[in-house]
Amino acid sequence: MTAPEHAAEPAASPAPAPAAAPVREPAVRVTWLYVPGDRPERFAKAVASGADVVIIDLEDAVAPARKDEARANVAAYLRERGAAGAVRGRAAGAGPHPAGVEVHVRLNDLATQRGLDDLNELVDLPGLDAVRLPKVESPRALDLLDHFPVPAYALLESAAGIVAAAAIAAHPRVAGVALGEQDLAAELSITDESALAHLRLQVVLAAAAAGLPPVPLSVHPHVRDEQGLFASCVAGKALGLFGRAAIHPRQLPVIRRAFAPTAEETARAREIADAAERAERDGTGAVALPDGRFVDAPIVARARRTLALAAHLASPGSGPPQPAPA
Numbered sequence: 001m002t003a004p005e006h007a008a009e010p011a012a013s014p015a016p017a018p019a020a021a022p023v024r025e026p027a028v029r030v031t032w033l034y035v036p037g038d039r040p041e042r043f044a045k046a047v048a049s050g051a052d053v054v055i056i057d058l059e060d061a062v063a064p065a066r067k068d069e070a071r072a073n074v075a076a077y078l079r080e081r082g083a084a085g086a087v088r089g090r091a092a093g094a095g096p097h098p099a100g101v102e103v104h105v106r107l108n109d110l111a112t113q114r115g116l117d118d119l120n121e122l123v124d125l126p127g128l129d130a131v132r133l134p135k136v137e138s139p140r141a142l143d144l145l146d147h148f149p150v151p152a153y154a155l156l157e158s159a160a161g162i163v164a165a166a167a168i169a170a171h172p173r174v175a176g177v178a179l180g181e182q183d184l185a186a187e188l189s190i191t192d193e194s195a196l197a198h199l200r201l202q203v204v205l206a207a208a209a210a211g212l213p214p215v216p217l218s219v220h221p222h223v224r225d226e227q228g229l230f231a232s233c234v235a236g237k238a239l240g241l242f243g244r245a246a247i248h249p250r251q252l253p254v255i256r257r258a259f260a261p262t263a264e265e266t267a268r269a270r271e272i273a274d275a276a277e278r279a280e281r282d283g284t285g286a287v288a289l290p291d292g293r294f295v296d297a298p299i300v301a302r303a304r305r306t307l308a309l310a311a312h313l314a315s316p317g318s319g320p321p322q323p324a325p326a
Contacts, residue, residue, distance in 0.1 A: 028312040029053055029102075030259050031252045032216055032245040036061040037070030037105075043077050049249040053102045058118055059109070059134050067114060074105055075121055082126025104153065106132040110144055123148040130175060135183075137161045139171040151175035156203060157183040165203050169210035177207050178245070181218035197239055204240040214242035223248045233258030256313055266310045272303035 033051035035042050037058045046054045056077070062070045081103065105122055108115035110133060122128060130151040136142070137160035145152050154168050155161075157180030161168065169177050179200065190196055200215070207215050217236040220229040233244055233255055244255045261269065272287070272295055279287045287295050 028309055029213070029216070030243045030309070030313065031255050032104075032243065033249065033252065034061065034106075034219065034245060034247050037074050038062050038066045040073040040077060043073075046249075047101050047103065050252055051101065051246070051249075052243075053104055055104045055106055055132060055245070057106045059106050067108065071118055071121060075125060078103070078105075078122065078125040078127035080127070082128075085127060102129040103127060104130040104132050106134060106155075109135050110141055111135070116144075119144065119148070123150045132178075134180065135161070136168055138164055139167045142168070142171045142173050145173045153178060155180045158187055159184075162199055162202055165206035166209060169206040169212055174210070174212065176213050176215075177203060178216055179203055179218050182221070193235075197235075200236065200239050200241060208240075214240065216243035216245060217241050219245045219247050220251065221247070223250065226251075226254050229254050230258050259309070260313045261306050261310045265306055269303035269306035269310075272300055273307055276300040276303075 029052040031051045032053040032055055033046050033049055034055045034057050035046040037056050038061075043054075043056060046056075056074050058067060058070050058074065105118075105128060107118040107122070110116060110119060119131070123131060128150060130153060132153045132155060133141070134155045135157050136154040137158055142152065142154065152173050153176045154171075154174050155178050156165055156168065162184070165177065168174065181196065184190070184199065185196060188195075190199075204215050207213070217233060220232055222228060229251060236244070237259060243259060244251075246252055246255060271289060275289050275295070276287045287300060289295065
């Protein structure tokens with residue numbers, strides 16, 4: 001392209017580049033607690049339960065006759081939460097959402113008018129951190145969010161959703177994906193745990209390829225089956241899933257124990273992280289452990305994630321990891 005005639009004039013000095021924003025570590029999310037949207041007296045209790053994320057549910061947990069009431073409950077709570085957060089943020093010189101428990105809302109299916117009404121009424125409220133969209137089967141469904149800035153988590157609950165998992169996970173509006181295992185198992189008549197493991201792996205792969213956070217496990221419906229919950233969490237962890245949704249606060253400590261690094265894993269991670277820090281300080285590039293073994297960047301990154309997780313689960317409110325159920 002030919003330059004305009006005035007291009008030969010001396011160029012003005014470029015404005016100084018704005019200072020880069022500090023890089024923030026991604027939030028550690030281990031526990032996701034559901035609470036029904038028609039039980040507003042439980043909202044604050046859920047936030048105080050120690051869960052990393054509270055999911056207020058407008059879909060399966062609410063009877064059809066109470067859904068409009070539930071939406072009004074949630075809107076009132078989010079307005080109150082947003083106002084309180086803005087006051088705390090101004091006092092601390094921070095933004096309107098100080099670090100802490102996230103509040104998500106699971107909307108009704110966006111293929112229904114009720115779901116669209118949920119979206120239009122709730123997404124602009126300041127106390128909302130994210131929406132969870134049930135029964136997502138195509139990335140086209142997520143285009144409805146183009147005019148709303150809120151992060152969205154896509155729930156894959158059908159064969160069509162699993163087949164389209166990679167495209168859904170790659171959609172620019174998706175902040176994460178999760179499985180709706182009970183609906184999926186019912187649709188496919190699955191009774192074998194190995195078949196469910198195969199579906200979980202497909203979603204884990206889709207999320208990783210799209211650069212999304214790890215996929216949390218779906219809820220364990222038997223509230224009093226702590227040993228079964230723990231064993232299921234360990235099996236899911238081995239498949240690459242991380243964290244779990246819960247339907248009762250009593251499940252939260254079990255989930256934390258299942259995903260907490262062991263003392264041996266923490267010590268190994270500290271050894272790797274310390275070696276990486278020495279290499280960075282000395283400018284050597286290669287990371288060598290005291291026993292002479294070398295580790296590469298992905299191993300160092302994983303070690304640092306392990307240390308962050310151990311610190312998070314040992315922080316006040318989470319409680320120290322306890323022995324696994326016998």
